[in-house]
Amino acid sequence: MTLPRILVLATGGTIAGQAGDAMRADYRPGQIGIEDYLKQASGLGVAADFTGRQIANIGSEDIDASIWSRLHAEIDLAMRDDGVDGIIVTHGTDTAEETAFLLDLTLPSTKPVVLVGAMRPADAVGYDGMRNFANAVRVAGDPDAAGRGVLVVMGDRVHSARDVRKAQTRATEAFRGFPRESVAIVTPSRLDWFGAPWRVGDAASLRFLPLPDVPILAVYAGMTAAAAARQLSDDPPGIVVSGLGEGNMPDPVRQILVQHARRGCLVVRASRTDEGLVDREPQDDANGFVASRALAPPKARLLTALLIANGITEPAEAQRHFDGR
The missing domain is CATH 3.40.50.40 (Rossmann fold)
Incomplete structure (x- = not known):
């Protein structure tokens, strides 16, 4: 079986966070580097040919224009790289909807781009991050994910960047969509789309440029x-x-x-x-x-x-x- 070639761009967040105690409520985001994370994923049987790059290792409340600019540049290069089938961005959940939407507006839809995060740190009881990541690999490695714009995978659901928003502060099913609730259901072994791709052949809607301050x-x-x-x-x-x-x-x-x-x-x-x-x-x-x-x-x-x-x-x-x- 040919494995999908997935570029993983890591920015930190809870998915890479640690508390130091499986029962603690507080934790520090962005503690695990991407190389260690991908070794763990591969060891659990998440099947892909991974390339990992660390863009940042922060809580997503601190995401800023410099990180967005590097993310956009890396994904833009990957879109034109025949050795990459899909792109995953690991990201904190607080501002995932904003990063996803910005990238959706300024990137073509020729390859899958998937944001994924977690609501619990990696050493907590019931860590959801690795399952979410395995689901994201399933989506990013699916050729039918192209033409759908940037996607967000959380809690066995696939959301469009246009629709998705964080609706709860702590629950693992924290993300909802409007006007579309979700566009697919995913598990590590199965992916079911609810409709055909809607951005086939689409170029970027707008150029990625320095953003003015809009309050x-x-x-x-x-x-x-x-x-x-x-x-x-x-x-x-x-x-x-x-x-x-x-x-x-x-x-x-x-x-x-x-x-x-x-x-x-x-x-x-x-x-x-x-x-x-x-x-x-x-x-x-x-x-x-x-x-x-x-x-x-x-x-x-x-x-x-x-x-x-x-x-x-x-x-x-x-x-x-x-x-x-």
Whole structure:
């Protein structure tokens, strides 16, 4: 049997974390190096021809532009390397949805790219990381995974980068998807897709470029214009509103954001709710706002920053990109 040739790019996280005691609740992420991890995986029978590279060894709350840039460059090279069949990124769960979405927007879909993490450290009772990793190998080694964009594997489920989000702080079934709950079920021995690939032959949607700082404005009941203005004092090039309900906000806050939109700031209305669509409302045209549709604030922030970096700042054109997610 020919083994799949898998490039594993390690960034740390709980999947490489240790507590020093199988019963402890606290632990340190990013303690196991990729070479040791791959030896352990191979020893357990995870079948692949692995190449491992350590990009970082951190908790994913500390992921930053320099790590994203190196990840993107390594995966871009692997996409053009005939000796690589698929790419796995081991990653902390806190920001896995953001890294996956950024890579999904800026990479072609010609080879499988899979992010995988864990909710328990490697020396804890019930460690879930090695099973998740074995599942990720099953997905990354499947030719039918190409054409599906970047995928996230957690808890025997495969999620699209567009849909996935972390929905719980501790449970091993911590990830959910919207509008698609998941796109496949996977175990170390079996993979069942729920539909055909949806990005066959697709190039990257946007160029990977340095990202401007786009803040998320957290809206709450009774928020004043002064409170909003304090958060937006640096006149950012874009703002994502974590709004009430379907991207709503108190009228004083709306008026502050209209002023920002009129000076050329790209203002995107998203929702702080767990899931749901944010559609355009009649006032959006006059206000110069964009509706985030299915994207929650963290992903809406990334898309907004990428659009600005790519020179797309006109609300109607930006809206077309959000509509296409």
